[in-house]
Amino acid sequence: MDVVTVKVALTIGQKVVKHWKKIVLIVLSFFMFLVIGVMMLVGGDSGNSGTAKVNDAVMAWKPVVSQYAEEYGVPDYVDVLLAIIMVETGGAGLDIMQSSESLGFPPNTITDPIVSINAGVKHFASVVKSAKSNGLDFWTPVQSYNFGSGFNNYVKSNGKQYSFDLASDFSKNLANGRKVKYSNTVADFNGNFRYGYGNMYYVLLVQQYLSPAGGGDIGNADASALGTEAYQNLMNEVMKYNGWPYVWGGSGPKAGFDCSGLVQYSFKKLGYNLPRTAAEQHTNSIPVAEPQPGDLVFFKGTNPSRPAGSITHVGIYVDKQRMYDANNGGVGYSNWNQGYWKQHFAGFGRVVK
Known part of the structure; x- marks a missing residue:
């Protein structure tokens, strides 16, 4: 082997080492196109893995x-x-993540899915970093992926916690109140419109493709007295409203939820006809000493206008630490066995048909 051949080989080797990640991704990109093409031919479009409930074409990436x-x-x-x-x-x-606009280009300028993913994830990471530095919640940067980082600043100035109302108000302000028709089931509760800036339903759209079932967030689904599938369906339903504000007297998506309204509405989806109030739900459930995921956890004395011993709050039991409920902090997970809730704990109940 002559000197020139050796130098060329060394140069190629150095380039490969320097750019190995890009080379791997290029090869992977080619492979993905082949896989996606095969899946489209055989009609595969409903694959699930982990906590993302997405189709096979997306999961391939x-x-x-x-x-x-x-x-x-x-x-x-x-x-x-x-x-x-x-x-x-x-x-x-x-332009698989619709990333062109985040780079200042017209929509669909990007024509390489890997470039789109690179730009999209980089943009998303920037709004996540901004959110974390300002003490914001998990979902605000998701909405900011659609709205832009200005929504982070808006949430920072309005309680530091994402809610649909904040997203709606932000969009309304930037659209000067202009409404457009939006025929999407995620907007059914709100009259099927959106304001003409971004998409105020973006978090709700994303959440419908996420399942808590695979990620361990909902506890041991297999142990639920409701049955594994029913419990997963229950949690899928209540998590649609994660981060929504507490609404006194609310019993559905159009109005919002209070504690017993959330429980009644979500269990009705499973075929259970529960009464409306926490006290009535307590009376109509079977007391249990060893709760399982999907049981109810009750509290007393949380409403000063009612007798101290009366049942005034209810949540869905998840595990030894957590419940899922609607309280003054909004809809989401709470720790039932410490602090305020531990002081007002009243017992567990199992729902029956």
Whole structure:
């Protein structure tokens, strides 16, 4: 082997080492196109894995999404990023994350899915970093992916906690109140309109492609007295409203929820006809000493206008630490066995048909 051949070989080797990640992603991209093409031919479009309830075309890009999520410091958002792709294109477009506008280009300028994912994850990571530095919640940067980082600042100035009302108000202000028709089931509760800036339903759209079932967030579903599938369906339903504000007297998505309204509404989806108030639900459930996921956890004395011993609050038992409920802090997980809730704990109940 002559000197020139050796130098050429060494140069190629150095380039490969320097750019190995890009080379791997290019090869992976080619492989993904082949896989997606095969899946489209055989009609596969409903695959599930982990906590992301997305189709096979989107799930095929999970290795690339994971690679960039790790690189940009948001590995805990991989499933959210897959759900974002599902919302944006369903895996069908070349600008798969609709990232062109985040780079200052017209929509669909990007024609390489890997470039789109790189730009999309990088943009998302920037709003997550901004949210974390300002003490904001998990969902605000998801909405900011659609609205832009200005929504982070808006939430920072209005309680530091995402809610649909904040997203709606932000969109309304920037659209000067202009409404457009929005025929999407996620907007059924709100009259099927949106304001003409971004999409105020973005978090709700993303959440519909996320399932708590695979991520361990809902406790041991197999132990539920409701049955594994029913309990998963129950939690899928209540988590649609994660982060929504507490609404006294609210018993459905159109009005919002209070504690017993959330329980009554979500159990009705499973075929259970529960009464309306926490006290009535307590009376109509079977007391249990060893609760399982999907049982109810009751509290007394949380309403000063009622007798101290009366049942005034209810949540859905998840595990030894957590319940899912609607309280003055909003809809979401709470710790039932410590602090305020431990002081007012009244017992557990099992729902029966």
